Amino acid sequence: MEQAEDTIFAIASGAGRAAIAVMRLSGPLCQVALATLSGGVVPPPRRAVLRRLRDAAGAVLDHAMVLWLPGPGTYSGEDSAELFLHGGRAVTDGVAMALVGLGLRPAEPGEFSRRAFLNGRMDLVEAEAVHDLIAAETEAQRRQALRQLDGELGRLYRAWSDRLRSMLAQQEALIDFPDEDLPPEVEAALEASLASLRSEIAEHLDDARRGEKLREGLVFAIAGLPNVGKSSLINALAGRDVAIVSATPGTTRDALETRVVFGGVPVTLVDTAGLRDTADAIEAEGVRRALQRAEDADLVIAVSDGTAPFPGVAASIRVTNKSDLGRAAASATIAVSALTGAGLDALRERLSEAARALTESAGPLPLTRARHRAALQEAKARLDAAAETTLPELRGEDLRLALRAIGRITGHVGVEDILDTLFGQFCIGK
Ligand code: GDP
Numbered sequence: 001m002e003q004a005e006d007t008i009f010a011i012a013s014g015a016g017r018a019a020i021a022v023m024r025l026s027g028p029l030c031q032v033a034l035a036t037l038s039g040g041v042v043p044p045p046r047r048a049v050l051r052r053l054r055d056a057a058g059a060v061l062d063h064a065m066v067l068w069l070p071g072p073g074t075y076s077g078e079d080s081a082e083l084f085l086h087g088g089r090a091v092t093d094g095v096a097m098a099l100v101g102l103g104l105r106p107a108e109p110g111e112f113s114r115r116a117f118l119n120g121r122m123d124l125v126e127a128e129a130v131h132d133l134i135a136a137e138t139e140a141q142r143r144q145a146l147r148q149l150d151g152e153l154g155r156l157y158r159a160w161s162d163r164l165r166s167m168l169a170q171q172e173a174l175i176d177f178p179d180e181d182l183p184p185e186v187e188a189a190l191e192a193s194l195a196s197l198r199s200e201i202a203e204h205l206d207d208a209r210r211g212e213k214l215r216e217g218l219v220f221a222i223a224g225l226p227n228v229g230k231s232s233l234i235n236a237l238a239g240r241d242v243a244i245v246s247a248t249p250g251t252t253r254d255a256l257e258t259r260v261v262f263g264g265v266p267v268t269l270v271d272t273a274g275l276r277d278t279a280d281a282i283e284a285e286g287v288r289r290a291l292q293r294a295e296d297a298d299l300v301i302a303v304s305d306g307t308a309p310f311p312g313v314a315a316s317i318r319v320t321n322k323s324d325l326g327r328a329a330a331s332a333t334i335a336v337s338a339l340t341g342a343g344l345d346a347l348r349e350r351l352s353e354a355a356r357a358l359t360e361s362a363g364p365l366p367l368t369r370a371r372h373r374a375a376l377q378e379a380k381a382r383l384d385a386a387a388e389t390t391l392p393e394l395r396g397e398d399l400r401l402a403l404r405a406i407g408r409i410t411g412h413v414g415v416e417d418i419l420d421t422l423f424g425q426f427c428i429g430k
Contacts, residue, residue, distance in 0.1 A: 011092055024107075077116055125157065144214055153372075198380065213358060218359070219299075220268070224302060229322055230271050334347055
């Protein structure tokens with residue numbers, strides 16, 4: 001197992017001054033390091049005790065609560081320890097230097113979770129859930145990450161692997177004993193299992209990317225002719241001045257983005273440049289990009305001010321702004337005033353419903369990552385090939401490749417190449 005000899009440490013709580021900083025240790029030197037720091041006595045396992053921590057010269061570094069957590073029943077699966085230090089820079093630096101002096105080294109990003117994976121404490125899908133849970137900004141994201149952390153997604157993929165393995169065994173039997181009297185049901189059963197697995201994977205893939213969208217956030221584009229009040233509307237929805245509001249048409253030259261939360265889903269609101277024909281080269285580029293953003297967006301909010309027409313883009317919601325001036329377009333979904341705030345709650349509610357509809361999935365946990373999608377698409381392609389071929393050996397090979405593709409998701413086969421990418425995204429201390 002890689003780096004099993006190294007004992008690592010990192011501040012697991014946030015950076016900066018705080019009441020408490022949690023220093024996390026993992027590896028074979030934990031017990032000795034803890035005893036040396038805290039005056040020669042190892043604290044009882046899994047019991048929080050108060051200790052004076054000292055450096056090699058005997059100078060007191062901190063009064064800290066310490067925890068001795070012998071492996072393997074720990075997060076990383078190794079001997080571990082946690083020090084609850086006073087959260088000042090001089091304290092944490094002093095303890096870090098003392099630990100280095102005892103032969104420990106600072107952890108790399110994600111190294112605790114990487115060790116947890118290598119020691120079989122969690123599969124890759126669960127490790128990704130830890131990352132997502134830390135990154136979760138909204139309740140809906142937290143819920144999805146926690147369900148994944150509970151192993152719901154990993155269990156689904158492992159169940160598919162198990163089924164594939166038994167299909168492979170049946171296929172091997174058909175190859176190895178072609179002339180023996182295998183009951184004809186074997187082949188029929190194999191074909192039936194293949195068909196049902198293909199359709200289950202296809203259904204899982206065909207989820208309008210709900211889980212991925214919830215994890216990554218949605219993009220809503222606001223489109224409309226210049227001066228109808230798009231920037232004002234974004235400011236009103238975001239509750240802060242993010243877009244430049246101006247009475248001169250065409251001032252919002254580039255796409256401006258702001259993050260808001262609608263219905264528990266993070267949404268990037270994109271203010272598109274005023275969509276109009278223009279001779280100004282920079283503004284024309286802004287218009288081109290705006291159209292592209294609107295095309296790629298999960299939802300387009302078209303805005304008019306009651307006098308100007310709606311822009312010529314396919315929009316999901318049509319908003320008439322400046323309702324305080326007593327105008328309202330007949331074809332509008334909703335009338336608001338960015339100036340007075342009239343109608344904004346109703347608009348927010350509509351946008352929240354839309355955000356939920358785009359990300360909520362009834363039933364089982366949806367796909368959450370492009371990495372999983374790619375592997376499942378490969379598995380699906382292999383299974384399709386397996387269903388088409390009549391040559392037993394070729395079918396066996398297709399099933400094997402499908403099994404390997406699914407195994408890569410949870411990390412049960414061929415994972416070396418993805419470990420660095422995956423755990424490198426983690427923060428230090430996780
Ligand atoms: P954009 O070009 O579409 O982004 O439009 P802006 O947000 O820059 O607004 C253009 C002008 O319309 C500014 O003078 C705003 O103050 C004004 N405006 C925006 N919303 C309203 C509104 O609801 N009522 C009124 N009366 N004026 C508004």
